[in-house]
Amino acid sequence: xxxxxxxxxxxxxxxxxxxxxxxxxxxxxxxxxxxxxxxxxxxxxxxxxxxxxxxxxxxxxxxxxxxxxxxxxxxxxxxxxxxxxxxxxxxxxxxxxxxxxxxxxxxxxxxxxxxxxxxxxxxxxxxxxxx
Numbered sequence: 699x700x701x702x703x704x705x706x707x708x709x710x711x712x713x714x715x716x717x718x719x720x721x722x723x724x725x726x727x728x729x730x731x732x733x734x735x736x737x738x739x740x741x742x743x744x745x746x747x748x749x750x751x752x753x754x755x756x757x758x759x760x761x762x763x764x765x766x767x768x769x770x771x772x773x774x775x776x777x778x779x780x781x782x783x784x785x786x787x788x789x790x791x792x793x794x795x796x797x798x799x800x801x802x803x804x805x806x807x808x809x810x811x812x813x814x815x816x817x818x819x820x821x822x823x824x825x826x827x828x829x
Contacts, residue, residue, distance in 0.1 A: 708756045709811050716751060717803060720744040728795050733785050737799075741778040745771065757819035769818040777806055 720740050727736035749770045753759045759766070781802055788798035 705756060705815075706811070709752070709814075712751050712755050713807060713811075716744060716747050717807065719747065721799065721803065724799055725796055728799065733789075733795060734782055737778055737782045737785065741774055741781070744777075745774040748774075752814055753819055757814065759819050759821075766818050770814075773810065773813045773818060777810060780809070781806060 720743050723743055724736060724740035727739055731739075749767065750762070753762045753766060753770075781799070784802045784805070785795050785798040788801065789795045793801070
C-alpha cells in the first residue's frame with residue numbers, strides 16, 4: 699500500500715469529529731460572546747484535540763516532535779485569525795455570524811490539511827514531545 703494511503707479519508711473522519719465538536723462550541727459561544735473570544739476558545743479545543751488526533755491517527759507519526767507542536771500551534775493561531783477575520787468579513791456583508799462560521803469550515807479544513815501534511819507532521823529528526 700502507498701505511504702499516506704487513506705490519509706485524506708482519515709483526515710476527513712477525525713477532522714469531522716474535531717470540527718463538529720469545535721463548531722458546536724463555537725456556535726454556542728457566538729450566542730453569548732464576541733467573535734474574537736468565541737473563535738479563540740473554540741480554537742483552544744480544536745488545538746488540544748487536534749494535535750494528538752491528527753499526528754497519531756491521521757498522519758500516523760510514531761513520535762510527536764517539539765517542532766511539530768510549535769508548528770501546529772502557529773498554524774492554529776493563523777487559522778484562528780482566519781476564522782475570526784472571515785466571520786467578521788462575511789458578517790459585514792450581511793451573513794449571520796453563525797452562517798459565516800459554517801461557510802468557512804471547508805476553506806479552513808483544506809488549509810489545515812495542507813499545512814499539516816507539508817509542514818507540521820513532515821518527518822524530522824527532533825526530540826519527541828509525546829511517545
